[in-house]
Amino acid sequence: MIRFAYMFSVVKNVYIISFFTPHCKPFFEIFPCSNRQRIPANPPRRLRQELQSISGSAVTLNRLAALAHRSPDHGNVISRAVRTFLFSTESPPLAVESLDTLASIPGNEEICDGSLFVSLCFDSLPPSLLLLLRHAGRFRFQPYLLFTVFLGFTKDPYPCVRKAALDGLISLSRAGAVEGHSLITRCHHGAVELLGDSEACVRVPAIQTASEWEEILAEVSARGTN
Numbered sequence: 001m002i003r004f005a006y007m008f009s010v011v012k013n014v015y016i017i018s019f020f021t022p023h024c025k026p027f028f029e030i031f032p033c034s035n036r037q038r039i040p041a042n043p044p045r046r047l048r049q050e051l052q053s054i055s056g057s058a059v060t061l062n063r064l065a066a067l068a069h070r071s072p073d074h075g076n077v078i079s080r081a082v083r084t085f086l087f088s089t090e091s092p093p094l095a096v097e098s099l100d101t102l103a104s105i106p107g108n109e110e111i112c113d114g115s116l117f118v119s120l121c122f123d124s125l126p127p128s129l130l131l132l133l134r135h136a137g138r139f140r141f142q143p144y145l146l147f148t149v150f151l152g153f154t155k156d157p158y159p160c161v162r163k164a165a166l167d168g169l170i171s172l173s174r175a176g177a178v179e180g181h182s183l184i185t186r187c188h189h190g191a192v193e194l195l196g197d198s199e200a201c202v203r204v205p206a207i208q209t210a211s212e213w214e215e216i217l218a219e220v221s222a223r224g225t226n
Contacts, residue, residue: 057085057094061101068105075107086112096120096128103138114145121149126158133164143177147187154190159199166191166205173212181220188213 061082068078082105085098099120102111117139121132133153136146150168153161169187172178178187191209194202 057091061085061097065101065104072106075105079105086116092120092123093125093128096124096131099139100131100135103135111139114141117141118145118149121153126161129153129161130164133161133168136168137171137175143172143175144183147172147178147183151186151190154194159197159202162194162197162199162202163205166194166202166209169209170205170212173209173216181217184213184217184220188217 064078064082068075071078079102082098082101086095086102099112099117117132117136121129124132133150136149146168150165150172153165154169156162156165169191173187178184188210191206191213194206195210197203197206
């Protein structure tokens with residue numbers, strides 16, 4: 001219920017969103033708050049102030065990322081500057097953007113710990129959550145952490161999130177990153193449960209996910225009997 005309440009809050013976040021269609025696209029575009037001509041004509045004062053401050057922060061992140069690519073020798077200094085946005089408790093979307101920026105900086109080995117990543121996943125609205133799930137492989141976390149996150153979000157109420165979670169499980173299967181009969185079985189069962197999902201955009205990757213994990217499960221079972 002906590003996450004549901006957070007999902008429908010628009011005042012505290014960088015993005016204003018609409019509900020998703022069955023085809024995993026918004027009715028109207030998610031728009032960045034820096035696009036001032038599209039901000040409502042008379043937004044609440046608190047919202048207006050936050051939109052303006054976060055807009056400036058997003059521009060700063062973009063400039064830092066560009067600078068890191070132009071001057072890789074200064075990557076450590078730039079990474080420290082980006083980290084100042086990573087622990088933005090008032091704006092999870094800004095923290096997500098900073099995490100994605102850190103992952104894009106060449107030679108940046110340590111991005112953040114797994115607990116912060118999990119916290120951001122559960123505190124984020126769908127646009128930011130999708131960014132986290134789709135780019136999770138770039139953050140270099142332990143496979144078991146990613147497995148737990150992906151499997152958990154296969155039960156998310158948003159079809160786009162369920163699809164992204166299934167895509168994440170597919171990436172883990174192809175990387176051979178998950179070992180152990182029980183974990184592989186859980187991945188397979190999680191995908192099988194979504195074969196009857198009400199949304200086609202979820203059922204299609206569920207078929208692929210179930211198929212790939214079934215092959216891995218068969219291989220592991222065969223090795224166990226030899």
